[in-house]
Amino acid sequence: MTGKLDLDPVLVARARELARRAGQPVVDLARSHTTVSVERAVLRLAGVAGADPDGIPWVNRLVDAVAADVGLGHGVAVPVFDALAREGITDVTLLAQKAAAGSVRFTLPTGRAATAARTAARRAVGAGVRRIDRRRAERDRLIKRHGDPKQRPWIYLIVATGDIYEDIPQAQAAARAGADVIAVIRSTGQSLLDYVPEGATREGFAGTYATQENFRLMRAALDESSKEVGRYVRLTNYASGLCMPEMATLAGLERLDMMLNDSMYGILFRDINPVRTFVDQRFSRQVHARAGIIINTGEDNYLTTADAVDEAHTVTVSQLLNEFFAHEAGLADWQLGLGHAFEINPEVPESFRLELAHALLARELFPDAPLKWMPPTKHMTGDVFRGNLLDGFFNLAGALTGQGILLVGMMTEAVVTPWLSDRDIALQNVRYVLGAAGGLHEDFVPAPDGFIRRRANQVLGEALDLLGRIGEQTLLTAIAEGTFGIMKRPADRGKGLAGVAAHEADYCNPATDILEGDAA
């Protein structure tokens, strides 16, 4: 710890212990349940690809068929590979097609048939995991060849036209203009689809569908850009919503570099069932850990709904919980893009000093995590001149407090989706601040007993109080009672609950076995 805030190490350790205590029951829940999306991710790793003529992926058809015959609680791997052996075929996608046509029945094998099915499933899934390993090695090679960005924070820019073939030139132009990370925003509502669409897509609502083919196309385009600009340009998408585990798997297979992956966002903001979310989240984070993907968490969202001063401590609490869940799933500190945001009302006196206190608190609490620093959105009014000034202060706060990933703010936030010129002006703003004051964090040490230190310690204290209250009642109860945001989200409600099943005694998931075995 660099100690710019003089945080009490005993309190910091206590905060982590409280987060562990609040999170552990949720981990236990995740370890004893599975979901349709976890099982579909297993089948994707085993090589099931493509979709039926209606666009429903074969993994969905296959999981539904297995669940109808033997339920979900045993895991689909054993029944699927048992059926494969009985049918005398080797192609799992072909089996999915037969199952969809109703010509295959699934059973739970016993004895030697069960052992054989387990072995075959582990071999097929292992091949998928090795593909992810190869993509990770490939990333390491490309980073070595092209290099990382010269400066911190990395500059993160969004494209979102709805058409992957429009997104590509825009992303490449952004890379040329200085973007280190490109995020392709998803189509509105994709998080609530219980399947992953297939193929290259050319229309979406306020964003572009996340599909394996779109991932592949954009990654290939940014590989060209990386060569051209002489630094490895990273690609980001979303492992959130009902298909979190599958998104993580596809991201690993197509060498995406960062994924948005929050522990509670889907529950609070999309009304997805809490159990579904925590089960899906744990598996997706295990895949991210293996794939060398940096996750971005979503704490900025709390501040867009709640007051950024009054509720600053909920960000700290969520960061601590996200850190606990991430470590438990095998992610290393360098993979934790914990989120926070510059969302204090600029009319509040000393708002910039408050922002600095909050940003520095996150920096000091998580010294080895590449924090994701999110720009103002809530108080962007349409006055683009004032917006540009506010974004400049946001950039300065990022430089002063050593943030890892800086999402470029647009002065046209809340006005239009960014124009070419908006992006250029916003990047110019970032370049000026980082060029003029990029190293200022070395000199920036808040005064002892000054405003910033006092505020940071106050927020930490409030976070401890909240974690203590959560610990007394369990995290699921806290979520059910509306502790985060103002949303009450009971564990027996919300979308996707029907796709959750408790493990049977013989539950088998070769992917989890491999991911946990190698992590141990």
Add this chain to the structure above:
Amino acid sequence: MSATDAAKKIVRPYGDTTGDGMVQVSFTLPVSHDKRAEGAAVQLANKMGIDPAMVVHAKPMGDGFTFFVVYGRVNHLVDLNAVQVVERDFALLSAKDVNTVIKQRLRRKLSVVGACIGTDAHTVGIDAILNVKGIAGEKGLEYYRELKVTNMGAQVSVPELVETARAEKADAVLVSQVVTQRDAHLHNTREMSAAFREAMPAGRRPLLIVGGPRFDETMTDELGVDRIFGRGTTPGEVASYLVHALITQRKAMA
């Protein structure tokens, strides 16, 4: 408009002297930056009525694009007497004001039930209005403390919707329709409003609201609903309308 404004009939933009007509605009042209590009910017400004036009800033942006800032004198006049504005028939309230009005005047939570009916699986519209996430920087109705929101999701049948509206004692029912093949959105809406008329007496019926990108906002009578919202509607507008129709207007009439 203040009294001094009303006295003026004709105005021009104000830079630093009354009547100087000075404006500033910025735009991008899809041409590489050179002398000709700057000439093109002046030509556009002239056609916009800015004459003389000064290109004060020109900057290449990527391949084949140039960004311009232009200052100049615009020769158009504004006739204040000829200004026409269409007023919304209800006041736009902040989330806080919506909550306050409901709390003080309704004295209970206002119950809203939303759904996509028929085979329409596009929940993008109803989710944008209802989900906390919201749209265009505005939070959805779930965010409003004094609204009790039930989002039934997609492919809800009309009887299910009526039943849920009854169980939740809905003050308002919101239906989203995106698919318009063979006028499905119109048929579904008529079926829905007829079912509510049949199931509940006039005074007990919830406010019926439909929304979708292809509705004609003037067709309320024909479809048997109280309000139609078209493309680009935000949660704040819907919330403000609910307060207007269910509380403010109703109290005013009572």
